[in-house]
Amino acid sequence: MFAKAQPLAVAGTHLGDLALCPAEPDGFLPADARIIDALTAPVALIVHADRLNQELRAARQQTVDASAAERARIRNDLHDGLGPSLSGVALGLEAVQASVTGHSATLEELVRRLRSEVGHAVEEVRRVIDALRPSALDLHSLVPALRERALALTLAAGGRLQIAVEAPDDVPTLPEPVETAAFRIVDEALTNVVKHAGATRCRVRLSFGTVLTLEVHDDGRGMHPDRESDGRVGLLSMRRRAEQLNGSFHIVSRRRANTVRAELPLDT
Template sequence: MLQVVAAALRLPYAAVRGDGVGWTDSGTPPTRIESISLRYRGAPVGELLVGVRAGQSALTRADRSVLELLAGPLAVAVHATALSADLQRSRERIVGAREEERRRLRRDLHDGLGPVLTGMAFQAEAARNLVRTDPDRAEELLATLRNEAAEAIDGVRRLAYALHPPSLAELGLAGALRRQVGQLEAGSPVVTLEVPDALPALPAAVEVAAYRIAVEALTNAVRHAGAEHVGVRLHVDGALEIAVDDDGPGGGCWQPGVGLTSMRERAAELGGSLLAAPDDGGGHVRARLPLLEPTVPGAPG
């Protein structure tokens, strides 16, 4: 398009810049360049840079009229390109997070549970060999083996919790959140939980993401908001909506730490969205998760 614009108006140079980055250009930049703002729904998304013809000090009024007409479609194209780039970066972060989770689980199994089970096998064999010749020593080994087995079971439970909180399978989303609220220490802010009388059957990924987001937002509010009251609400209206609000001092802005980034990535992974910010009335987290799991490009059918 830029080549056509430059050729039609006999301009020596035309370029589009978005977010301070040159996206595409045509021609050689002359000494004098003028810019036309590209705006999408009132918000600036970039600029159209145009070279002034040799012998002229500025674009003519006719040139500007034509270029301002073209600015609308160009702004839409720049906005769409930016959204596509953001989506690609989001997908890359999600894929990276998944791979990091796999590496963590593999490391925990290999470096943690693996050696424990190997040691238990050797101790069991040693105890078997000592049963007749040294029963006291065999009993000591069996006692140690029992303790290590208990530790191994705890390790398996921790891994299982990382994949799918047991309370979800036992109680469902509403029940698991009620248990979480009930476990808050005395002296914490007053927490209210509002859930529909009957939640629809939720996809497992949606249920886990909703639980993790709600618990993370609740934990942050209880620990850091300085609030007297925290409200957690679930609502279903074509999607599962999670809202966590506190009446803390608010103001300022939240720096995107690990917890906030994790919540956003969990929502994005399901094709949902998450907004989190404070205002003068306290802190607010809003997540919306589609009930239908999206098809991820490149995923097996």
């Protein structure tokens, strides 16, 4: 039996060779040659399309990696550079204001205004950091990204907490602001569960209609929203994200159960 190497080419570009072995001991028959000629072009197109897909996936991954790296750089520059610098200026102005109190009303007013402006700048930096799109959403859509995050938190908890993410199979394409807000709200809710609830089970449920409804339910101890140690800052952040999209945010806390619920309009 003699193998035959049939060249595969598209637009004059050689892609490789198709190795063929005859079914008969005497080699290829004339009818085989016609069949091989008829199949060569479609096989070459399939190989070419597969290579293009691989190149496209590689290019997309490079773009995602570059985007994530740039986002991380901006976040770090703001968080570790500009943010602390502005906070230092604010503290310096506070000291200046204390030292000039009672000496000059004009100078006191000027320092007060400067402190206010710096304070606004610090809040703006925090807002920019907070608004950066999560890198997980560059690689996945919302549901896979949440499942990946839930798995990471489950592993980090050493198996003491089991987190399940429930969602329909036919998830619609979401507006980017809604997808970002939904991921951040669920991520913050899960973080609160891990840090404060002492729960063993947590369920994240997503449903889609005219609004995206998010529910995060756990079997941990009830939260006290007035206590910052129980995640008050995180609760305020989740509420703000929902209300910025004209949505709603509610939390129901009992002695051994908590439910965080948010509704985000899908016409954003």
